[in-house]
Amino acid sequence: MPEYSSLEKIRLQKLDELRAEGLEPYPTRAARTHTSAQAIAEFESAEVDGREVRVTLAGRMRSSRPKGKLTFAHIEDGDGKIQLFLRVNEIGEARLEFFNKMFDLGDFIEATGVMMRTKAGEVSLQVLDFKLLAKSVTPLPADKDVTQADGSVIRYASLDDPELRARQRYADLAVNPEVRETFYKRAAIIKALRAFLDDKGFLEVETPILQPLYGGAAARPFVTHHNELEQDMYLRISFELYLKRLLVGNLEKVYEIGRDFRNEGVSFKHNPEFTQLEFYWAYADYLQVMELTEQMVSFTAQHVLGTMKIKYKENEIDLTPPWKRLEMREGIKQTSGIDIAEHKSAEELFQAIKARHPNKTPDPKATRGKLIDFLLSEFLEPTLIQPTFLYNYPRDISPLAKSIPGDALTVERFEGYVAGFELCNAFTELNDPLDQEQRFVEMGRDYAEGDDEKHPLDEDYLRAMRYGMPPNGGFGMGVDRLAMLLLDKHTIREVLLFPALRKEEFE
């Protein structure tokens, strides 16, 4: 049993009083005839010839201004707010007093009446009858904006503790309309991505989330257990290996939008479960994927925001294709002064970095791939504000990508960067089963050396590939990151309804 606050006790008392009068505080059905926007639109067209517009509205009470024998109140529904106008003339003193006494901010109520316009000009509902639809026992965090004489707005008591907002997203949504807006737009983004890919002939598929082996990315997995099969299962860390099996099965263009799980740290851009988009496209290469990517992202921006020019933090960003293309080696050379091609071993590269940037030294035990990654994130990444495709990556950090013909050390891979962070990752997919097996073995060795985890070898994936996999381009993008970018949100929490938080203890 919860410990009720004094405010809650008052509301519980009202619940008892309502029931004592034979009124049901949680009736089963509502009888709404119009939304607030519909009622206002209908009134505005009827107003011209003085027709009466009679409606029943339903919504949550957000404000109440009793003024003697009158009460003004606003209710909010899915379309917005609308004012209720209650007067003793229509409903009598007893009913008005009942309304003022028994109804609280946050209650869901229903009101029937005739649309009218107040002296101040606001289209309102002149209430003839009303009833409670659902009593709110816990007061919503009061959210009150007062506009000062100088035009500045003081916001009293809004809900803005980030923990409370995330933990009690229901209250956050109820009180902060801009949060609702964020999630409407997030849904629109995902819809636009689907529409784009469907239109290009991609087939949406669903592959296992519970997997006997995990793969397709380097991340620690969540482990669970299937009782009846008596085996451990993993929550997927990527879709890649399953989607590429489908290419073996002659499906030429497939995509999946779904949840990935990575048992890693949490940060402003990492949540343990996140939404991923991956597609695989037979007979295409990474250059074609690049073009499709810039089309898809700009299409989504245009669709959701009505423009390809967006703002992120202090930057104006133009997503209009074509995006800048920059060879990774060249970009690192320009920003760090180090040409990775001149330092072919980890040792040499480490010395070069140490010589050139003595106060920014990476881990001396890092592999060459990790050192390149260090240079990339330390020097190059922060400069990539306008959309940029970085392309041609070292083979040793890309075990699933295909080498450039004639250059065994470099693979056909690109990452899309916008606003200084990585948005997507794509490559011409490795489809040579023997080469793939070799890479898996190398990868297993890398992990065995230092890290607390080893990557399992996916024999079934290799078997699939041995049947023959068409050459293809593959793509992966964090949808939450895209949402952050398009909606100018600076933490992943702001675009997730229920971000991961530590378990809450209830008394």
Added chain:
RNA sequence: GGGCGCGUAGCUCAAUGGCAGAGCAGUGGCCUUUUAAGCCAUUGGUUGAGAGUUCGAAUCUCUCCGCGCUCACCA
């Protein structure tokens, strides 16, 4: 996991070793066209939890819990 910071009324915040406060909301009252209105009165606290130092702790110390920032991890 490491470092730094935060946790006070329903919400947002004051009080830095000396009587725990304000605004909003709540409660009671007045008000027939308000714009989350105004006026009068008023309730509300185990200061995240526990221990310690002190004549005295929201304040200083320690442990724990939760969150934030940051680093590490995350091809």
